[in-house]
Amino acid sequence: MSVKPWRDVIRHLQWSDADAPTALALMTQWEAVADLQLNDTVNGVLAAVRSEGDVALVRFTEQFDRHRNALEIPAGEWAAARARIAPELEAALVAAGERVREYHQHQSAADWSYTDALGNSLGQRIRPLDRVGVYVPGGKAAYPSSVLMNVMPAKVAGVSEIIMVVPTPDGVVNDAVLAAADIAGVDRVFGIGGAQAVAALAFGTESVPAVDKIVGPGNAYVAAAKRAVFGRVGIDMIAGPSEILVVCDDSSNPEWVAMDLFSQAEHDEMAQSILVSLSPRMTTAVLDAMSRLLPSLERREIVEVSLRERAVIVDVASTEQACELINQVAPEHLELCVDDSTALMAGIRHAGAIFLGHRAPESLGDYCAGPNHVLPTSGTARFASPLGVYDFVKRSSVMQISAEGSQVLGQIASVLGRAEGLTAHARAAEMRLAHD
Numbered sequence: 401m402s403v404k405p406w407r408d409v410i411r412h413l414q415w416s417d418a419d420a421p422t423a424l425a426l427m428t429q430w431e432a433v434a435d436l437q438l439n440d441t442v443n444g445v446l447a448a449v450r451s452e453g454d455v456a457l458v459r460f461t462e463q464f465d466r467h468r469n470a471l472e473i474p475a476g477e478w479a480a481a482r483a484r485i486a487p488e489l490e491a492a493l494v495a496a497g498e499r500v501r502e503y504h505q506h507q508s509a510a511d512w513s514y515t516d517a518l519g520n521s522l523g524q525r526i527r528p529l530d531r532v533g534v535y536v537p538g539g540k541a542a543y544p545s546s547v548l549m550n551v552m553p554a555k556v557a558g559v560s561e562i563i564m565v566v567p568t569p570d571g572v573v574n575d576a577v578l579a580a581a582d583i584a585g586v587d588r589v590f591g592i593g594g595a596q597a598v599a600a601l602a603f604g605t606e607s608v609p610a611v612d613k614i615v616g617p618g619n620a621y622v623a624a625a626k627r628a629v630f631g632r633v634g635i636d637m638i639a640g641p642s643e644i645l646v647v648c649d650d651s652s653n654p655e656w657v658a659m660d661l662f663s664q665a666e667h668d669e670m671a672q673s674i675l676v677s678l679s680p681r682m683t684t685a686v687l688d689a690m691s692r693l694l695p696s697l698e699r700r701e702i703v704e705v706s707l708r709e710r711a712v713i714v715d716v717a718s719t720e721q722a723c724e725l726i727n728q729v730a731p732e733h734l735e736l737c738v739d740d741s742t743a744l745m746a747g748i749r750h751a752g753a754i755f756l757g758h759r760a761p762e763s764l765g766d767y768c769a770g771p772n773h774v775l776p777t778s779g780t781a782r783f784a785s786p787l788g789v790y791d792f793v794k795r796s797s798v799m800q801i802s803a804e805g806s807q808v809l810g811q812i813a814s815v816l817g818r819a820e821g822l823t824a825h826a827r828a829a830e831m832r833l834a835h836d
């Protein structure tokens with residue numbers, strides 16, 4: 401139990417102080433795969449699985465997850481698990497899955513083309529990936545919701561084959577995770593995790609088919625392995641620990657704000673909760689609510705470490721200052737717990753998912769609102785987007801050149817080819833000139 405009140409434990413900044421932006425930048429930075437020893441471990445695992453296949457996969461699963469069960473979990477077991485879970489859990493998974501599917505259907509993009517002034521037809525064709533690997537984390541907790549979030553956009557995109565991997569620590573398979581796999585419609589499930597699972601998906605083994613792209617969040621071993629295999633396969637992103645940034649003002653409900661901050665802190669000790677306050681009175685009220693509510697949390701120990709190590713409160717004097725701060729942090733989750741979010745929304749450029757008003761706790765986005773909960777973390781919302789249908793398709797450009805087009809474009813290509821010293825390029829274009 402913490403002896404000091406939380407107001408004395410959580411770091412507290414005034415955004416108007418000249419050094420506050422730098423201090424906040426230091427507090428929010430997180431390098432996904434900076435640990436050299438971890439990288440050595442991961443590189444060793446990748447090399448071994450690549451050269452030894454299933455033998456290494458079984459060995460590492462025994463070493464890190466403490467079991468020697470069969471690698472693949474057959475479809476019959478998913479259906480049996482679905483029948484075993486509580487009916488209300490099954491109904492919640494089905495309802496959440498349908499909402500996630502519906503949201504992602506809006507992301508589907510169509511082929512396009514146009515005809516230019518020379519009669520050339522130029523366009524873009526979109527096709528789903530053939531085979532993807534979905535990493536569902538499962539070391540310290542089981543995440544059936546992450547099955548739905550990873551698989552539904554792939555199904556909407558029309559991916560032909562979805563291979564799911566999920567660690568089964570001590571050989572224990574989570575029924576809700578298997579039920580979610582059944583509901584979402586994966587093709588195969590393997591009870592493996594960590595860097596060895598990523599290696600198996602990237603290189604293929606006797607049991608696990610090689611995939612074209614690996615998606616899904618995981619711990620630092622998973623993140624390092626995904627980064628290392630990128631290029632051989634595609635990846636979605638490098639996910640770091642969960643983060644939430646909540647903006648409050650006099651209209652906020654302090655207990656709701658406190659619980660929303662806890663909801664991400666409870667993920668793991670490195671998760672980060674940031675409170676940005678437009679009202680000193682509300683800052684005090686939220687801190688008091690945190691002290692009141694914290695003892696009632698099931699995962700209190702994790703929350704306490706997360707708050708002590710990584711939480712920050714920042715007082716801001718205006719919505720402009722709030723926006724400046726938000727854009728610097730580029731948070732994974734942003735809650736605007738205020739009556740009127742119009743001015744804030746106008747100034748916000750970087751955030752993974754934005755929750756507006758008092759009735760939109762981040763946890764609804766985690767489970768069932770519809771948008772994806774796999775989001776860019778650690779400031780990567782500056783350039784990255786939530787996992788979506790667009791991650792499971794690729795685009796080809798298409799060009800059909802008319803007789804007139806080959807004359808006009810051929811002359812330009814001829815000049816540019818010769819300027820680059822690539823005369824075969826130039827001659828290929830010139831041959832078409834001569835032909836007509």
Ligand SMILES: NC(=O)c1ccc[n+]([C@@H]2O[C@H](COP(=O)([O-])OP(=O)(O)OC[C@H]3O[C@@H](n4cnc5c(N)ncnc54)[C@H](O)[C@@H]3O)[C@@H](O)[C@H]2O)c1
Pocket residue numbers: 441464465536537538539540541543546567568592593594595596617618619620621622639640641642667668773774775
């Ligand atoms: N962004 C999201 O959408 C989202 C969703 C769910 C979970 N998460 C995050 O994903 C993470 C899941 O982490 P986790 O650990 O529970 O599960 P995980 O599945 O990512 O990792 C478990 C695996 O890590 C490997 N491992 C553990 N210790 C190791 C060691 N010392 N050496 C080599 N390998 C080792 C093991 O192979 C094990 O199978 C958490 O940080 C959680 O917050 C994110």
Ligand SMILES: N[C@H](CO)Cc1c[nH]c[nH+]1
Pocket residue numbers: 543545546642643732766773774775
């Ligand atoms: N908040 C997590 C992503 O940052 C996702 C999650 C899964 N279950 C609960 N939450």
Ligand SMILES: [Zn+2]
Pocket residue numbers: 642663664667766
């Ligand atoms: Zn969450």
